[in-house]
Amino acid sequence: MINQHSDNLLNLQLKKTSVEDYKFGWFDWFCLWYPPGWLILFNRHWQHYHKDPDGWNWLEYGLFLIPCGFYLALFIRWLRLGCRSPRRQIGEFDPNYQKAFRDEIIAPIVKYYFRGELHKIENLPQTGSMIVTMNHAGMCFPWDFLTLGYLLSKARGWLVQPIAGVSLFDHHWIAWWLPPGWSKVLGGVRAELNDFKTVMQERKILLYAPEGLRGPRKGWVKRYQLERFDLSFLQLSQRYQISILPVVCIGNENLHPWTLNIRKLQRLFNLPFLPISPLMPLFILFPSMGVWAMRSRLRYFIQPLCTTELDGEETKRAEGYRKAQQLREKLQSQINQLLSLKIKSEQQVQKT
Template sequence: MKFRKELELEKKLDLLAPPDPKYVDTLAEECIAPLYDHYFRCQIIGEENIPLRKGMEKPPRIFIANHSGMAFPWDAMMLGYGLARKILEPRENRKLSEMPRSLSAPALSHMPQMAPFFLPGWWKKGGCVDATFENFDTLLSRGFDVIIYPEGIAGIGKGFGKKYRLQRFSSSVVKMSIKHSAPIVPICVVNGEFINPFAYNNEEINRWVQKIGIPYLPLGPLTLFLLFPFMFYSGMPAKLYFIICKEVYPSEWAGNRSYEEIQEPEFHHYALLLRRQVQKQLLQGVKKYGRTKPYQGGEFLSHLLWKAKGHRLKLFPFMWPDLFLTHWHRFHGGKTDIFHRFMRALPYWIPLFGWLYLFYENWPRLAQKAKTLGFALQKKRPPSPEIKKILEEQIK
């Protein structure tokens, strides 16, 4: 019992600890910023809609965004970096302890192959926290801004045929908003679906790949290229738009009642209202910013040839293994000469056998973590008949 309590305390202390400033700074400068500015050419629209906040004064803000289907979460990585860059003070005055904390699905952040290039603890080292109800509550109670994707894993696996169609929202978002009087700030991600275009999924194939810790296998034009390990972590250079909408206060839907006074069916209803509102805003954003060519090849070419001076090699996905692995080993005191860099990146360039080597090297971690993946990926149970009836009556 004593050991269990100490373990829980350790988890909470680790949760609240801000990321290492030097690590986050160098990661952003060397790896994330070049991709944000020159590869995905991200553009934040509507930053004036972010509720003003000084330091860690309450209430905190909950940022929610739609997931892009069947792709490595580059959109989430770019959004987290972009928000931090907009919210934090200039470099000489900023406090990384005040950066928004992203909630990531444990089924993804715990699996070695779901971190960029098998880097251990990469998500948490960058400030991410497991998306559990307790962690969500704890972060807000301590004053942290939170970034969450209320569609969950279902949003990632919805396939290109359901692009821009939001999946069911978790009710935890509205629960925490009401409990902590925190405004919900919707962010619509446009063009993220084209990071891996025309990709679909198959439930039978998914059951097989989940046994090795991969939640979904995208089936589309790029599937055969997945024989090259680096392609699993790459994406097409879609120009990403992050449209920040006006804040939402679910407490107004609840008549400003306290958290304890609201019944579970009502929370489900408020989550449904929130999803409908965000869905409408997302479609408006797609109509305005997503009707043009998603890659804008001319603009990308101009970045590749002129604007990305000093970062051109970073705009080629086959160089990303070297980019991220070199940063990791440089920060942790590893060897970063040409020979060691080449040997570390080599497996990611070898079709099929590269995968076999990577799984062999990481098998102890994979075998331990994969046991819980099947449970974590279970589809959410639909509402009970009683809750469904109440929801239908409220909608009418």
């Protein structure tokens, strides 16, 4: 089994730490089922394993839970820090913490809230590095990515590193919401060519959205339509001789339903996307809900491995673009078939 030795090593390293495992207690369950509390879950878990004097405290957590209390908590924290922003730290990927966060926070969320399921597991390889590609949607925090990473780790013991938009690392709002270096420590890889190449050279398992930000940005109307695929993952797959594992997700379109993206507002606030929906009044009252998503059933259908062979340096880019769109059409066909089966199943349930 891939990474079995490294997973055993991680277990030994975690046992050596002087910090006891994080226990998911009654307050955590409350935060799970009360949407403004999700940001508390992330920060409390981080503070259990890391010293974070600039982080949120209990008074501020309590304010998260009342309408507009987040704004007061933000002001109190700003005063407490001497009228400055939290210190930014450049973290490094920590497999130990990724495993702890996965088992202690992500596990109950995936099991009881998103009800994540892996289908066609027979298509999962046992060994080897690869690029796992997935249709990305939801116009919200990337829960479809985190859920798939968790399910793959449980099925094969893999350490999966997702490609993440640069804004998830650098945006000044992130410095206030999430712990310093949080995305990098959990294994996030910046969506930049140099970082992409580094991970490929290390022969790791990378989770990649070929649609890029066009996926979650497309909104509710086009929720089942795949956008144009980038070709960088195909080129790097060819260069480093790494297979591609396509995955189709059904259910991630419901993570933030009825949304549309207003590009002018998105650019004004320098955000990757700005979801406008009937839920927006709640987000204005409770900004800590920014990492929350609607309850959904996330089902992942594993497709057979595919390899890329691009002939000739001069035609490589044009051929790569063609192959990327061929893969998009193939996955679009799979999505259409799965949706058709879902509709038929729902109709049969209604008849009975």
